Amino acid sequence: MSDYLQLVQTYFPYVAKGASITIQLTVVALLGSVALGLLTTFAKLANLRLLRIVATIYIELIRATPALLQLFIIYFGLTSFGLRLDPFTAASITLSLVGGAYAAEIFRAGIEAVDTGQFEAARSLGMSTPLAMRRIILPQAAVIVLPPFTNFVISMIKDTSLALTISVPEIMYRSYDASSQSYRSMAIYSMAAVLYLAICLPLSGFAKALEKRRASR
Amino acid sequence: MSKTILELQGLEMAFGQLNVLRGVDLKVEEGESIAIIGPSGSGKSTLLRCLNRLETPTGGNVLFEGNRIDARTDINQLRTRMGMVFQQFNLFPHMTALANVMEAPVHVRGIKRDQAAAEARRLLEKVGMLEKAGAFPRQLSGGQKQRVAIARCLAMQPRLLLLDEITSALDPELVGEVLDVVRDLARQGMTMLLVTHEMRFAREFADRVVFMDGGVVVEVGPPEEIFTRPKSERLRKFLTAVLEQTT
Numbered sequence A: 001m002s003d004y005l006q007l008v009q010t011y012f013p014y015v016a017k018g019a020s021i022t023i024q025l026t027v028v029a030l031l032g033s034v035a036l037g038l039l040t041t042f043a044k045l046a047n048l049r050l051l052r053i054v055a056t057i058y059i060e061l062i063r064a065t066p067a068l069l070q071l072f073i074i075y076f077g078l079t080s081f082g083l084r085l086d087p088f089t090a091a092s093i094t095l096s097l098v099g100g101a102y103a104a105e106i107f108r109a110g111i112e113a114v115d116t117g118q119f120e121a122a123r124s125l126g127m128s129t130p131l132a133m134r135r136i137i138l139p140q141a142a143v144i145v146l147p148p149f150t151n152f153v154i155s156m157i158k159d160t161s162l163a164l165t166i167s168v169p170e171i172m173y174r175s176y177d178a179s180s181q182s183y184r185s186m187a188i189y190s191m192a193a194v195l196y197l198a199i200c201l202p203l204s205g206f207a208k209a210l211e212k213r214r215a216s217r
Numbered sequence B: 001m002s003k004t005i006l007e008l009q010g011l012e013m014a015f016g017q018l019n020v021l022r023g024v025d026l027k028v029e030e031g032e033s034i035a036i037i038g039p040s041g042s043g044k045s046t047l048l049r050c051l052n053r054l055e056t057p058t059g060g061n062v063l064f065e066g067n068r069i070d071a072r073t074d075i076n077q078l079r080t081r082m083g084m085v086f087q088q089f090n091l092f093p094h095m096t097a098l099a100n101v102m103e104a105p106v107h108v109r110g111i112k113r114d115q116a117a118a119e120a121r122r123l124l125e126k127v128g129m130l131e132k133a134g135a136f137p138r139q140l141s142g143g144q145k146q147r148v149a150i151a152r153c154l155a156m157q158p159r160l161l162l163l164d165e166i167t168s169a170l171d172p173e174l175v176g177e178v179l180d181v182v183r184d185l186a187r188q189g190m191t192m193l194l195v196t197h198e199m200r201f202a203r204e205f206a207d208r209v210v211f212m213d214g215g216v217v218v219e220v221g222p223p224e225e226i227f228t229r230p231k232s233e234r235l236r237k238f239l240t241a242v243l244e245q246t247t
Helices: A002-045 A049-063 A067-075 A077-081 A087-113 A116-124 A129-166 A171-182 A185-216 B044-051 B075-081 B097-109 B113-126 B142-154 B172-187 B199-205 B223-228 B233-246
Strands: B004-015 B018-029 B033-037 B059-064 B082-085 B160-164 B191-195 B208-213 B216-221
Touching: A002 A049, A002 A087, A002 A129, A002 A171, A002 A185, A049 A087, A067 A077, A067 A087, A067 A129, A087 A129, A116 A129, A116 B082, A129 A171, A129 A185, A129 B097, A171 A185, B004 B044, B004 B191, B018 B044, B018 B059, B018 B191, B018 B216, B033 B044, B033 B199, B044 B059, B044 B160, B044 B191, B075 B082, B075 B097, B082 B142, B097 B113, B097 B142, B113 B142, B142 B172, B172 B191, B172 B199, B199 B223, B199 B233, B208 B223, B208 B233, B216 B223, B216 B233
Parallel strands: B033 B191, B033 B208, B082 B160, B160 B191
Antiparallel strands: B004 B018, B004 B059, B208 B216
């Protein structure tokens, strides 16, 4: 037991430092995902056929290939074109691309879940389509989208662990590193689990509370 | 001397193979209240939706205030002059009653908030909803929602109101309060096209009644004539069927 405490003292601060990288990567990737997701959603809802096709191809390409492969293409593959990204940037770009495709589907479902009568009422009052979107549809879609989006945030946090493979020093990278130094895999990876739980559990509680609130309305 | 505000010439609307309107002709004078009756599927609601271009007609002409409405018409501008009230109210659920009424004046017209709020309060008072100004739609009954929806529509100072089965989604005991508001508007000279299943109200309220069936206007006339001396077999049949239902 005291041996275990010793281990925690030695390695936990090191692994825990990874949590800050994990969170930074999550935040950057989420911002990217939301921006790309919104763009893609509007492209899919656009009148212009070309935009709809581009958006569909993007979503299908991302969803039909593993995120790890996409990460390797961005980090290793692009070097063939002379583009060398640092690991954090490569991971941010990849997770934004992945997240954007999934976020687009969440946003589109949210917008389509708003009753069409809302759009007609807004238009019949003389609102332009963009104004009706901004003032009437999107605020309602945001409420609908919040629970699935919170779940999306949680899976994004977990997906940042892929960055281990290109040596971004986040939680997984550091625990892998620590366990190979200490040969105490179970203890070290338990610490990593505690860190992920500490980040994700409050969020999933938040998502549940939101869903409850919506159901009671 | 009354002035023609709206004229339909051979208006047609088809959804794919389905011809919903097959040449509707109608002239509406300023200040007139017109009730449109007819069996379901006769094209009544589609007719209203073609007027403010929620649907784009596939043929014929619509002249509003003397101008032909076509692809070059500024539709948003047109819609501010032609208000529409829906069967399902379609109030904005994330806004209070007051904010619902202020929304279009502030964001479409660019009217200052305090001025729009004062006007919105006046309109809510007119429909008997001032004490519920701060309530959200989910806190209101169907009849109250519909009265707010009418106020929201009036806030744009439309020249013509399109009322699409506005009492069909209401519990019977709530119909009266909404029709009272409509009756008031008619008295004040608002031009209205009302699609309705309330025959008694149509008879009492309308200056003229339009009977539609199969996508055309079958008969137009003053209510006494339409309801007591129907000329066509189709109208006779319809009235018999409707009267049987209500007795």
